Amino acid sequence: MKKNLKLHQWLMKWHFISGVIILPFVLILSVTGFIYLFKNTYESPQISDYRNLDVKNERLTFQEQWEIAGRNSSVKPHSVILSGKTDEATEFISGKFANVSHLFVNPYNGAITGEFIENESPMGEVRNMHGSLFLGVWGGRIIELVGCWLFVMLLTGIYIWWPVKKWSVFGFFIPRIKRGRRTFFRDIHAISGFWISILLVMILAGGLPWTEVFGNNFKKLQKITNTGYPATWDGQGLQSWPTKNAMSLDEMILVAKKYPLLGTVSLRFPKGKDGIFSVSNTYYKNLNAQKVIHFDQYSGRVLALHKWSDVGFLMRGRMWLMAFHQGQLGAWNFLLIACTASLLFIMSLAAIISYLLRKPKGKLQVPNVPSNFHPGKYIFLSIVILGLILPLFGLSVLLIALLSRLPLRKKQAKNS
CATH class of the missing domain: 3.10.450 (Nuclear Transport Factor 2; Chain: A,)
Structure with a gap:
């Protein structure tokens, strides 16, 4: 594939600008996402303390336990877990989504052995940070916008990474160590981004259904196409x-x-x-x-x-990607997500270090683009399509386009 050098420079400019804006959030997402992978490992000991018990006497009926759970829960339980084990407390569930509560009843004496409220646990706090930055609906929209731009950064990054003249193992697949720190960190950023690009796209596809704008639109599409x-x-x-x-x-x-x-x-x-x-x-x-x-x-x-x-196939695909996003499909999935989250953190940090090493003191140093360059209809069409699929990205592009016109209008008004 022969590269268009002017397009390369134009994409580099927007890759840089979007990176300056979203990389701090990407660092947060990679760290909180990595931590949340260990949710079950962290919470299992506490839940085991509530669940495990010594077998004594005759069991109470499930009906009696259900009544006990109803009297001791702030929200009436809607479900019971059928474990089939005789040495475990009976688990009743109330609430939904992030507000799920697990109440454990000793089936031999009716005592409440414990209650685990997911949203009040440390991992619940990590999830809230990961999904909304503790800012509620608006925080969720910020995270959705970051996810949209991260997807765009992956696409532009692949094009920027693609060699201008010829391929070389060093610089494209292995970092160059002897070319100085700036080049080394630049290579770390570009190469790690290339190796995890497909996995990141899959992770983003598994995370976006949780968002407000894209997620609701996806649900509407499932309803229209009868694929939910x-x-x-x-x-x-x-x-x-x-x-x-x-x-x-x-x-x-x-x-x-x-x-x-x-x-x-x-x-x-x-x-x-x-x-x-x-x-x-x-x-x-x-x-x-x-x-x-x-x-x-x-x-x-x-x-x-x-x-x-x-x-429906859209719902099956959605649920698979959401489970993949959380590393729930098995040990292989857990390791893939853990490695990807780690490399995403390293990749983002390397980009920041590389930029700081080359940036002149006191200047932002945005990459230059030839004044006579115009992206062309295919790039414009690609942006429109992405804007329709990812509405918050589309709105942000429109806002950037409007703001970029303001200096020009002010200059024209001054000259007239």
Whole structure:
């Protein structure tokens, strides 16, 4: 591929400007993302203290435990985890998303062994920093904008990294050590960016569905194309047919156990007299093994059974990428994300060091672009397409374009 040198300079300018703005945030994201990978490792000992217990006496019924959990939880539990182990406390779940709470009930004496609230844990704080900088909705928008520009920086970085004349192992695949510190750190930045570029794109694709603007637009696309969850996946539109007596929780659990499921299995409680019981499992190692089954709360009759293959392809891809983003698909995934987060930190830090080593004192030194250069229709079209896919990026480009016109207008007004 023959490079356009003027385009190279133009992309270098915008790669530099966007880097100055977002690299501090990228450093935060890489550090907090790396730390959050160890969430289960960090939280497991505390949860184990709540969960593990000595087996004594006869067990209370699940119905009795459910009632105890309801009396001792600030938010009424909506689910119970079906573990099948006799030496563990029964785990009841309330809340959703970041506000999930886990309440543990000793099945032998009814005592509350502990409550774990995810949003109040240290890892919950790390997640909030990673997703919103502790700034709520506006912080989330900042992180989304950073993610959009990081994606653009990857594209422009690959073009800038591509050799002008000929390939060389040193400088393109191995850092040059004998060319001085500035060149060394420049090579560290460019080469590490090249090696992790594809992984970073996948990680960004797994993170953007959590964002407000892109995430909501993606949900709308799934709805329009009918590529999300089936309409009754979460039980919407299904209802029980009331008879004299509803099944007890113990009776429902016996019915649920006839459907062996892999991973973490939960039983969701019915809401009201027309509500339904729902059994589902989470198994990241093999998403295809996930199912959700809805039952009539009076007869135990199956109202709907959905397999993962019933889910639309956009939702399946989205959930896989989101699990990949968090390193949940297995040890290989965990190691890939950990290494990528580490290299992203090194890459960003190397860019800052390289810039500081070459920057004249007191000057910003933005790369120059020939005054007669115009990007062309294909570059313009690419920016428009990216702006439509990543709306916050598109809005920021429009804002930059408007601001860049202000000095010119002021100059023209002064000359007239």
